[in-house]
Amino acid sequence: MPAAAALSVTAVLEPHEKLLIDQTIVKFKDKPGALLGILEAVQEGNPHKFLSLESLRYVAEQTGIPPARVFSTATFYALFNLDPQGDNVVCVCRGTACHTRGSRDLLAKLCLDLGLSDHEVNEPSEADKLSLTTADRKFTVRTVACFGQCALAPVVEVNHHILSHVNERSLQREIKTIKQETK
Numbered sequence: 001m002p003a004a005a006a007l008s009v010t011a012v013l014e015p016h017e018k019l020l021i022d023q024t025i026v027k028f029k030d031k032p033g034a035l036l037g038i039l040e041a042v043q044e045g046n047p048h049k050f051l052s053l054e055s056l057r058y059v060a061e062q063t064g065i066p067p068a069r070v071f072s073t074a075t076f077y078a079l080f081n082l083d084p085q086g087d088n089v090v091c092v093c094r095g096t097a098c099h100t101r102g103s104r105d106l107l108a109k110l111c112l113d114l115g116l117s118d119h120e121v122n123e124p125s126e127a128d129k130l131s132l133t134t135a136d137r138k139f140t141v142r143t144v145a146c147f148g149q150c151a152l153a154p155v156v157e158v159n160h161h162i163l164s165h166v167n168e169r170s171l172q173r174e175i176k177t178i179k180q181e182t183k
Contacts, residue, residue, distance in 0.1 A: 012054045020045045021055060025062050035065060035073055039080060048084035048137070078144065086133045086140035088178050090158050095146030097153040102167075106154060107143065109168050113175065114139050138182065139175075 013021075024041040028034040038059055043051050051074050060067040074080045092098075092107045107130070111117070116132045130143040149155045152164030158174050 013052075013058055017045075017055060018058065021058055021062060025059070035059075035063070035070065036077070038063070039070075039074055043080060049089075050081040050084050053082075081131070083131060084133065084137065086137045087182070088138060088159055089140045089142060090156060090175070091142045091144050091147075093147045093149070093153070093155040093157075094143045095150065095153075097150035098146075098155055101153045103154040103156075106156065106166060106168060106171055107141070110141055110171060110175070113172065114141065116141060138179075 021038075021042055024038050024045075027041075028037040031037065039051060039056075042055055042059065043049055046052070046055070056070050056074055057067060059065070060070040063070075074082065090110060092103055092110065094103055094107075111132065114134050116134060131140065132142075133140040144157075147155045147157065147162065149162060149164065152162075154166050156163045156166045156171060156174075158178070163170070163174065
């Protein structure tokens with residue numbers, strides 16, 4: 001990366017973001033899987049739980065890892081987010097068992113209830129990789145290929161809590177409870 005480009009990239013990051021990245025790099029230096037640990041800590045330290053392009057470039061610059069490798073790592077693993085996430089994250093399983101037990105309808109109803117466009121939900125090519133955030137950033141709705149909880153289908157994860165045998169009514173209650181708690 002040319003020095004001028006590196007300067008413009010690092011100028012975008014806030015000093016506290018650089019400090020977090022620098023401290024994280026020192027913490028994981030010379031450990032197996034260091035890049036994964038670094039990216040996870042940087043994402044966790046972001047208030048919107050995502051990895052900005054600037055932070056990825058800075059990680060590459062500071063570690064000497066090629067930017068393409070840092071970016072490909074961040075895009076390969078589903079746990080990394082490249083877009084800002086909502087305060088509450090709802091993941092709907094789109095695996096075969098969940099699909100046959102109505103997860104697609106759950107997803108469509110959830111998006112409708114939260115005011116998210118259902119156009120993208122109904123696109124078959126996008127069904128397994130959906131990530132939508134409400135305008136107020138209160139909720140992010142995501143899909144996963146499979147939680148591995150097929151006997152409990154349909155499965156929905158709400159803020160890292162697995163819900164089993166979910167139906168529209170139980171999911172609406174869960175969302176309503178979250179909305180009431182955040183008032």
